[in-house]
Amino acid sequence: MKWTRKLLAGPYLIWMAGFILxxxxxxxxxxxxxxxxxxxxxxxxxxxDPQRAxxxxxxxxxxxISTVICLAAAxxxxxxxxxxxxxxxSLIVFIFVLPMWMNFLLRTMAWQVLLDRNGVINNVLxxxxxxxxxxxxxxxxxxxxxxxxxxxxxVLPLYNVLMxxxxxxxxxxxxxxxxxxxxxxxVILPLSVPGIISGITMVFVPALTTFVISxxxxxxxxxxxxxxxxxxxxxxxxxxxxxxxxxxxMVFILISMALIAKYDKEGEGGAF
Amino acid sequence: xxxxLIDLRNITKxxxxxxxxxxxxxxxxxxxxxxxxxxxxxxxxxxxxIIGGFVTPDQGQVIFEGKDITSLPPxxxxxxxxxxxxALFPHMDVAENIAFGLRIKGKSKQYIRDKISYALKLVNLxxxxxxxxxxxxxxQQQRIAIARxxxxxxxxxxxxxxxxxxxxxxxxxMQYELIRLKNELGITFxxxxxxxxxxxxxxxxxxxxxxxxxxxxxxxxxxxxxPENAFVADxxxxxNLLDGMMIEDKLVEVLGARFACVDTGFGTMQPVDxxxxxxxxxxxxxxxxxxxxxxxxxxxxxxxxxxxxxxRGFEWLVHSTACFPxxxxxxxxxxxxxxxxxxxxxxxxxxxVGNGEMD
Numbered sequence: 341m342k343w344t345r346k347l348l349a350g351p352y353l354i355w356m357a358g359f360i361l362x363x364x365x366x367x368x369x370x371x372x373x374x375x376x377x378x379x380x381x382x383x384x385x386x387x388x389d390p391q392r393a394x395x396x397x398x399x400x401x402x403x404x405i406s407t408v409i410c411l412a413a414a415x416x417x418x419x420x421x422x423x424x425x426x427x428x429x430s431l432i433v434f435i436f437v438l439p440m441w442m443n444f445l446l447r448t449m450a451w452q453v454l455l456d457r458n459g460v461i462n463n464v465l466x467x468x469x470x471x472x473x474x475x476x477x478x479x480x481x482x483x484x485x486x487x488x489x490x491x492x493x494x495v496l497p498l499y500n501v502l503m504x505x506x507x508x509x510x511x512x513x514x515x516x517x518x519x520x521x522x523x524x525x526x527v528i529l530p531l532s533v534p535g536i537i538s539g540i541t542m543v544f545v546p547a548l549t550t551f552v553i554s555x556x557x558x559x560x561x562x563x564x565x566x567x568x569x570x571x572x573x574x575x576x577x578x579x580x581x582x583x584x585x586x587x588x589x590m591v592f593i594l595i596s597m598a599l600i601a602k603y604d605k606e607g608e609g610g611a612f
Numbered sequence: 613x614x615x616x617l618i619d620l621r622n623i624t625k626x627x628x629x630x631x632x633x634x635x636x637x638x639x640x641x642x643x644x645x646x647x648x649x650x651x652x653x654x655x656x657x658x659x660x661x662i663i664g665g666f667v668t669p670d671q672g673q674v675i676f677e678g679k680d681i682t683s684l685p686p687x688x689x690x691x692x693x694x695x696x697x698x699a700l701f702p703h704m705d706v707a708e709n710i711a712f713g714l715r716i717k718g719k720s721k722q723y724i725r726d727k728i729s730y731a732l733k734l735v736n737l738x739x740x741x742x743x744x745x746x747x748x749x750x751x752q753q754q755r756i757a758i759a760r761x762x763x764x765x766x767x768x769x770x771x772x773x774x775x776x777x778x779x780x781x782x783x784x785x786m787q788y789e790l791i792r793l794k795n796e797l798g799i800t801f802x803x804x805x806x807x808x809x810x811x812x813x814x815x816x817x818x819x820x821x822x823x824x825x826x827x828x829x830x831x832x833x834x835x836x837x838x839p840e841n842a843f844v845a846d847x848x849x850x851x852n853l854l855d856g857m858m859i860e861d862k863l864v865e866v867l868g869a870r871f872a873c874v875d876t877g878f879g880t881m882q883p884v885d886x887x888x889x890x891x892x893x894x895x896x897x898x899x900x901x902x903x904x905x906x907x908x909x910x911x912x913x914x915x916x917x918x919x920x921x922x923x924r925g926f927e928w929l930v931h932s933t934a935c936f937p938x939x940x941x942x943x944x945x946x947x948x949x950x951x952x953x954x955x956x957x958x959x960x961x962x963x964x965v966g967n968g969e970m971d
Contacts, residue, residue, distance in 0.1 A: 508699035511666055514686040515693045516713035516764065526712070530703045 370583035383584020392568055392585065399564035400592065402479060403547035406486035410494040410543045411536065413487070418498035418535075419528075422505075433499055437492045444489065448556045451485050452476065455557070477559030485553040486543075493542035501535025502528070537600055545593055565589055615677075617642045617800055618663060618768065623672035625658055632658045633669070634824045640768075640802060640817075645794050647803045647811040650821035651847070656804045657772060659821075663802060664693045664770050676767075691768040692761035696776055698753040700745040706732075706756055707741040713764040731759035734793065751782045758793070768800040775810065787813050808848050812836060820844050841954050845887040852893070852929055856886035856953070864953060867924040869903045871946060875953040885954040890929040892950035895921070895936055901943025907936045 374380045387393055417436075421429040439447055454460050455476040462472045475481045505528060513523040551566035558564075565585065572582030618640040625633040633655045640646050648656035661667040662674060665686035674682045681689060692713070700709050707728050714724045732738055735755035745753060754774055761769055771790075775783045791814050794801050805811055811818050812832045820827040820835060820843075828840045839845035842853055857865040861876040866886050878884055898904045905923025912918075917935050921928040923944055936942055 506697075506699065508695050508697055509701060511686070512693070512695060512699040512701070512760075513712070514666075515664060515691075516760070517687045517716045518712075519687060522716060526716075527701060531701075 367583045367586055370579045371587040372584070374580055383581050384588060386581055386584060387588045391563075392565070395563045395568045396565040396589070396592070398479070398562070399548055399566060402482055402486065402564065403544050406483050406490065406547045407494075407540055407544045409483070409487050410491050411539065414491060414494040414498050414539065415536075417495060418502045421499055422502045429499075429503075433495065436495050439488075440492050445552065445556075447489060448485050448553055451481070451488060452556055455481050455484065476557065477561055479558075479562060481557040482554050482562060482564075485557045486547045486550070489553065490543040490547055493546075494539040497535040497538040497542065498532065499535075501532045505531050540600060541597065544596065548593065548596075549589065615642045616640070617644075617677060618802075619673075619675035620659070620662070621673045621675060623659070623662060623669045623674075625655075625662065625667065625669045632824050633662075636672070636824070636826060638819065638826065638829075640800060643798055643800055645791070645801045645803065645814055645816045647805060647815040647818050648821055649805060649808060649811040649818055649847075650827075651806055653823075654821040655824040656806075656821050660693075660770050660772055660802060660804045663768070664691060665689050690766055691770055692764050692766035693770040693772065694754070694757050694761050694774045696773045698750075698757040700753055700756055700760070702746055704745070705741070706737075706743050706745060706748075709745055709756055710760045710763055712760065717764075727763045731763045734762070734796065735759045735789075750777055751786065754778065754786070755789075762793075762797060762799075766799065768802060769797075771801060771803045773805055774803075775805075775807075783810070790814055812848070820847060822847075837952075839887060839952060839954070841957070842885045842887070845885075845952065845954070850890050850929055850931075852888045852890065852926075854886045854888070854926065856884045858882040858884050858953065862948070864951065867903060867926055869924070871902055871951055872948040873951040873953060874948050875951070878953060878955070883956050885956055887952040887954065888946055888950060890918070891916070891931040892946060893921075893928055893930045893932075894945040894947070895919075895930060895932055895934065896943040896945050898941045898943050901945035903944050905942060905944055907938050907940045907942060910935070910938050 371383050372379055372381070374382065387396060421432060424432075452459075455473070456462070457472070457474065457476060459476070465472055475484070509527060509531070510523060513527045514520075518526060549566050551564060551570045554562055554564045554567055566589075569582050569585045569589070572578045572585065616639045618638075620636055620638040623633050623636040623638075624631075636655070636659065638659070648659055650656050658667055662669050665681075665684060665688075669682065672682075673680050676690065686693075701712065704712070710728045710731055711724045714727060719727075728741060729738075732740055735758055737752060737755050737759070740748075740752070740756075745756060748756065754777075757774070758769075774790075775786050778786060787810060790801070790803075803811075803814065812835075815832055817829065818832055818835045819829045822843050828835060828844045830838075835844060835848055839848060839851075845851045846853055854866050858875075858878040858880065859865050859870065860880050861878075862873055864871050864873050864875075864884065864886060894901070903923050905921040905928065907919050908922045908927070909920035910917060912935075913931075916931045916933050919930045919932065919936060921930055921942060921944065928944060
């Protein structure tokens with residue numbers, strides 16, 4: 341009995357080893373060695389190169405801005421969805437998640453067409469004799485793309501966590517003298533922290549590492565750390581440098597996750 | 613005569629076109645334990661939520677000490693609620709839950725600390741300040757919910773089936789606890805339940821409700837001994853509900869036999885409903901009672917035997933400490949004082965309204 345149960349875990353162990361641990365080990369190997377196979381920290385220290393450091397800084401900045409915009413947009417939406425009838429709110433969530441069913445590249449390229457100097461938006465603005473927007477190939481365009489692509493990942497966890505907060509708890513807060521604003525800050529917000537955390541994680545990490553959005557909407561001029569790493573693997577074929585920079589990026593992701601987790605623990609019960 | 617604290621005047625409320633409360637009038641006096649009792653869907657919880665401020669009536673007024681509070685939101689009302697499913701804040705420990713209302717009001721730390729320990733003593737959960745509420749049992753959570761409400765010193769405590777989720781033994785213990793609490797705090801309790809035993813045990817006044825109408829209001833003794841209509845008689849306790857014919861004052865014909873009773877003023881030859889409580893049916897030797905029958909069922913219930921006696925085609929429910937085996941021929945006798953006569957409802961609508969409304 342025990343033996344067969346252990347056997348069931350087999351496929352997952354093989355998966356973990358073959359597709360997670362071994363590739364990770366290879367990244368570590370390539371990242372910490374040079375082309376002759378000797379140990380070196382050069383690939384890691386390469387981040388101190390001003391251009392690469394800038395691309396990392398830019399990626400952190402854009403990912404952070406996108407995450408904040410997603411959170412600011414998704415939270416009120418999730419609050420509204422909580423108020424309306426369940427069958428209607430499910431439909432609205434469905435519509436918000438619908439773009440995820442389409443190809444990621446296609447969606448991002450659509451933004452290229454929309455934001456282009458002679459694109460749809462500028463044609464419409466021109467028709468009304470309004471000044472044209474010049475945002476394609478700028479950081480703003482990249483933020484547009486990030487928010488558009490990652491918003492559903494913020495909406496879903498927030499919606500789920502808010503729907504789980506019982507109406508009776510909210511009524512109890514009113515009953516005990518809290519205003520609607522006090523009820524929000526002392527009861528609803530603290531109880532939704534788990535949803536906020538997973539939303540932030542699911543937006544911030546892919547936004548930090550993306551290179552497709554910045555390629556398509558940045559016109560290849562705005563390099564994020566993801567683009568720099570991609571180029572090391574594709575154009576210059578320097579796997580050692582690419583892996584080294586990936587490790588650096590991983591450290592930054594771990595640091596940001598640790599910061600969030602720390603806030604989460606402090607946030608618990610710290611309503612007042 | 614104590615002062616009237618809460619006055620519900622002509623309250624009407626419907627949800628999605630369904631009438632839940634129809635022209636309800638109810639007065640609650642200071643320091644009274646009032647129970648709203650009725651089957652699910654009778655409007656008792658809606659009434660409580662209207663007093664709490666969670667539901668706005670379509671028509672009518674809620675008067676509190678002479679002031680109209682109908683449009684006042686829950687956080688401005690001098691009442692607190694103990695919710696059916698406790699509704700404790702899961703992200704706070706016991707002390708933080710109890711302190712919630714006081715912190716909102718900006719009370720001092722010392723005041724809050726004293727209040728918490730006072731409230732925990734009151735509900736017999738001394739030393740539970742820093743427990744997580746999710747680690748407590750249902751009964752303990754309910755006590756915390758009560759403590760959280762009473763530290764705010766409400767004039768009225770609203771309790772919405774607070775014992776519904778507890779097991780029988782705990783429920784009985786909590787009934788005594790609530791009576792003790794009410795006496796120690798000296799505040800008004802408005803209690804909602806569908807459990808007639810809870811209502812009889814705890815209340816000063818019971819309000820029996822059905823289909824949005826008050827069927828009868830009175831002391832537990834009144835409600836039990838003098839039900840005003842068949843619904844109340846049937847809902848409160850077990851009863852034998854029979855069709856009868858009022859022959860004249862103090863004489864009623866049931867199942868073709870004439871029983872002496874004490875009721876007057878029902879006219880002559882009027883069809884009436886007759887209620888006889890099972891413990892009021894005396895079993896005697898055949899021929900010595902008003903009608904004869906045969907014991908058809910016998911169950912030992914601990915305190916008494918529960919028997920069914922078939923007499924003239926009717927199954928009489930009888931509670932007695934004496935045991936009559938199945939098949940025994942018995943006579944049935946009822947003390948005139950124990951026969952309760954009620955007017956028959958004219959139609960279904962009136963059945964819901966009950967006779968009490970017409971008095």
